[in-house]
Amino acid sequence: MYKYNDFDAAFVRERVAQFRGQVARRIDGSLTEDEFKPLRLMNGLYLQLHAYMLRVAVPYGTLNSRQMRQLAMIADRWDKGYGHFTTRQNIQYNWPELRDVPDILDALADVEMHAIQTSGNTIRNVTADHFAGAAADEIADPRPYAELLRQWSTDHPEFQFLPRKFKIAVTGAEADRAVIRAHDIGLQLVRNDAGDIGFRVLVGGGLGRTPMIGKVLTDFLPVADLLPYCEAIVSVYNLLGRRDNKYKARIKITVHENGIDQIRALVDERFARIRAAFSGIDQALLAEIQTAFAPPAFKTAQTDGYEAARLANPAFRSWSDTNLTAHMADGYAIVSVSIKKHGATPGDATSDQMRALADIAETYGHDELRISHEQNVILPHVHQSDLPAVYAALRAADLATANIGLASDIIACPGMDYCALATARSIPIAQQIATRFDELKLEHEVGPLKIKISGCINACGHHHVGHIGILGLDRAGVENYQITLGGDGSEDAAIGERAGPGFSADEIIPAIERLVLGYLDLREDASETFLQAYRRLGAGPFKAVLYPDKEGARDAA
Amino acid sequence: MPKAFTPKVITANALLEGDAVWLTADDRWSRDIAEAELLTDEAHAELRLLEASARQSEIAGAYLADAQEGEAGPEPVHFREAFRTRGPSNYPHGKQTRA
Numbered sequence: 001m002y003k004y005n006d007f008d009a010a011f012v013r014e015r016v017a018q019f020r021g022q023v024a025r026r027i028d029g030s031l032t033e034d035e036f037k038p039l040r041l042m043n044g045l046y047l048q049l050h051a052y053m054l055r056v057a058v059p060y061g062t063l064n065s066r067q068m069r070q071l072a073m074i075a076d077r078w079d080k081g082y083g084h085f086t087t088r089q090n091i092q093y094n095w096p097e098l099r100d101v102p103d104i105l106d107a108l109a110d111v112e113m114h115a116i117q118t119s120g121n122t123i124r125n126v127t128a129d130h131f132a133g134a135a136a137d138e139i140a141d142p143r144p145y146a147e148l149l150r151q152w153s154t155d156h157p158e159f160q161f162l163p164r165k166f167k168i169a170v171t172g173a174e175a176d177r178a179v180i181r182a183h184d185i186g187l188q189l190v191r192n193d194a195g196d197i198g199f200r201v202l203v204g205g206g207l208g209r210t211p212m213i214g215k216v217l218t219d220f221l222p223v224a225d226l227l228p229y230c231e232a233i234v235s236v237y238n239l240l241g242r243r244d245n246k247y248k249a250r251i252k253i254t255v256h257e258n259g260i261d262q263i264r265a266l267v268d269e270r271f272a273r274i275r276a277a278f279s280g281i282d283q284a285l286l287a288e289i290q291t292a293f294a295p296p297a298f299k300t301a302q303t304d305g306y307e308a309a310r311l312a313n314p315a316f317r318s319w320s321d322t323n324l325t326a327h328m329a330d331g332y333a334i335v336s337v338s339i340k341k342h343g344a345t346p347g348d349a350t351s352d353q354m355r356a357l358a359d360i361a362e363t364y365g366h367d368e369l370r371i372s373h374e375q376n377v378i379l380p381h382v383h384q385s386d387l388p389a390v391y392a393a394l395r396a397a398d399l400a401t402a403n404i405g406l407a408s409d410i411i412a413c414p415g416m417d418y419c420a421l422a423t424a425r426s427i428p429i430a431q432q433i434a435t436r437f438d439e440l441k442l443e444h445e446v447g448p449l450k451i452k453i454s455g456c457i458n459a460c461g462h463h464h465v466g467h468i469g470i471l472g473l474d475r476a477g478v479e480n481y482q483i484t485l486g487g488d489g490s491e492d493a494a495i496g497e498r499a500g501p502g503f504s505a506d507e508i509i510p511a512i513e514r515l516v517l518g519y520l521d522l523r524e525d526a527s528e529t530f531l532q533a534y535r536r537l538g539a540g541p542f543k544a545v546l547y548p549d550k551e552g553a554r555d556a557a
Numbered sequence: 558m559p560k561a562f563t564p565k566v567i568t569a570n571a572l573l574e575g576d577a578v579w580l581t582a583d584d585r586w587s588r589d590i591a592e593a594e595l596l597t598d599e600a601h602a603e604l605r606l607l608e609a610s611a612r613q614s615e616i617a618g619a620y621l622a623d624a625q626e627g628e629a630g631p632e633p634v635h636f637r638e639a640f641r642t643r644g645p646s647n648y649p650h651g652k653q654t655r656a
């Protein structure tokens with residue numbers, strides 16, 4: 001795990017001290033809200049509907065047990081005993097008081113964490129595949145590169161006032177678990193014919209008001225060129241990106257308006273000019289970073305106990321069927337801990353649960369934890385022989401829900417229960433859908449299904465890339481929910497298509513139920529997923545089940 | 558024709574806790590919308606908003622929100638403003654716990 005050097009530590013402390021002064025001046029009234037707002041946002045502090053919200057970065061989603069315990073301590077001491085894990089691998093606290101925020105930031109600095117660049121028109125927390133360094137299908141661990149990018153982008157003088165926020169995601173495998181195609185820059189580690197490792201670089205993806213899938217800028221960038229090339233992209237954007245209109249300011253619009261070929265030509269030109277300035281210091285740094293991400297000392301042990309437990313305990317078998325992923329090391333598994341208990345708020349963990357996760361990671365998981373963009377927690381390295389004990393410990397903490405990748409494993413943004421920008425609530429919709437599918441006892445039969453909900457057009461809940469996406473809107477003063485179908489956040493990324501008129505809060509749960517039951521009738525056999533069936537049949541039959549009484553349904557069917 | 562002015566209240570977030578507050582006729586910030594001053598005249602409303610916004614050491618982000626006269630005092634019109642009088646729907650946190 002990466003350790004702060006003296007420079008990192010001093011920088012973070014300095015920023016906290018600065019912010020402490022700014023908060024004091026805000027409280028005594030010498031700073032107005034207009035003056036203070038950009039300063040607080042630079043430190044991850046938002047003002048929401050009922051309270052402040054502090055967004056803390058979990059760089060590339062990686063935490064150790066000490067950090068997780070500190071997050072729990074902060075939740076208890078300065079918040080309401082829980083935290084909300086987000087799609088950007090951050091944790092948000094929904095109830096901090098302004099006066100306490102500098103102390104919270106100091107407590108974070110104690111465990112090498114901070115809230116810098118979790119907001120504002122800067123390069124945000126770099127996200128990565130949550131299975132990094134563990135997945136069987138990985139070419140290389142993407143996190144050293146994410147850390148290199150984090151160091152380069154943090155407080156980068158040229159990039160503190162970009163036209164708009166800028167998000168980078170990195171993955172080390174062909175299977176895209178980091179939604180790199182919906183990021184401003186998406187990086188995928190690939191191997192060329194000569195066997196060398198490099199990056200496929202995508203640019204101009206994003207969700208929000210104008211959803212776009214990232215376009216390939218280059219199919220192979222030698223790893224040594226990562227920083228100069230990314231710097232070239234960001235500088236081209238910094239010059240070309242529109243500052244006249246907030247809704248046209250993201251790089252996806254720059255790419256759309258100028259064309260990928262023009263952007264490529266400009267990036268190449270800029271890259272040629274600045275490359276020499278990166279005289280290899282970045283490579284020395286990378287080498288140093290890489291040692292911090294060396295794999296843990298994997299153990300060898302008998303796995304018969306695991307097989308026996310599977311046979312003996314159907315609940316454990318069901319959990320291990322849904323919540324485990326293949327690990328690169330023999331005898332190991334990746335455990336996805338669902339933070340989506342049916343009926344609970346997606347992504348919310350109590351401080352007790354955080355401490356339980358920390359204990360489990362320390363005892364059975366080489367002290368590593370990850371936050372996934374799907375708002376779950378990952379134990380990346382668990383030996384199969386330890387799985388029964390891990391399962392028992394998770395059960396004791398009410399964390400053993402067996403629903404990873406299923407209908408109730410829903411991404412939901414905070415929506416109008418917290419967010420000042422929301423047009424409707426999203427959390428209660430997620431809670432009700434999950435509860436309903438639990439009652440139906442159908443979700444295991446339905447199989448892989450990604451439902452994603454946003455409370456406004458900003459799309460923080462990734463609804464555009466949900467197999468079923470739900471967007472909450474305000475229609476003449478009433479909450480209204482629009483459905484999109486066929487979205488996909490994987491390597492075959494696609495933006496979902498609007499199914500038709502929206503549904504009221506009362507109608508939306510039955511509508512989703514019709515859709516899923518309809519799919520069960522439509523699929524060829526149990527092996528055809530919802531998304532595959534949608535791709536084979538098109539929207540028509542799905543719209544027909546969604547709008548059984550509507551004129552349009554007949555046309556569509 | 559410009560849209561007719563509909564009654565408003567001035568609301569903001571309390572500076573220290575961020576909790577929703579409303580401006581009363583006697584210039585207090587109340588945590589209860591029912592105590593708010595209901596503004597029925599547009600020019601007066603704009604003036605009150607200017608005065609409210611100047612109180613930077615007490616609140617942040619003052620704005621005019623639609624409201625209507627209810628039995629106990631002003632009530633919210635829009636669901637967003639109604640949520641602000643209660644708190645989130647997923648936990649008994651915020652104002653609803655103090656009611």
Ligand code: HEM
Pocket residue numbers: 046048053085086087088092164165167182205206207208209250412413414418419420421458459460461462
């Ligand atoms: C509650 C406070 C939040 C505010 C004020 C906020 C604001 C925004 C805004 C304005 C956008 C649109 C940006 C654009 O297109 O230029 C956006 C996008 C996004 N936000 Fe949030 N957000 C909040 C919470 C969250 C949370 C909790 C998550 C994770 C669950 C999140 C993740 C994202 C993602 C993934 C996108 C879309 C991807 C993209 O940048 O294109 N946000 N957010």
Ligand code: SF4
Pocket residue numbers: 413414415416419420421422423454455456457458459460461
């Ligand atoms: S999608 Fe909208 S409602 Fe949801 S968190 Fe983002 S800005 Fe808020």
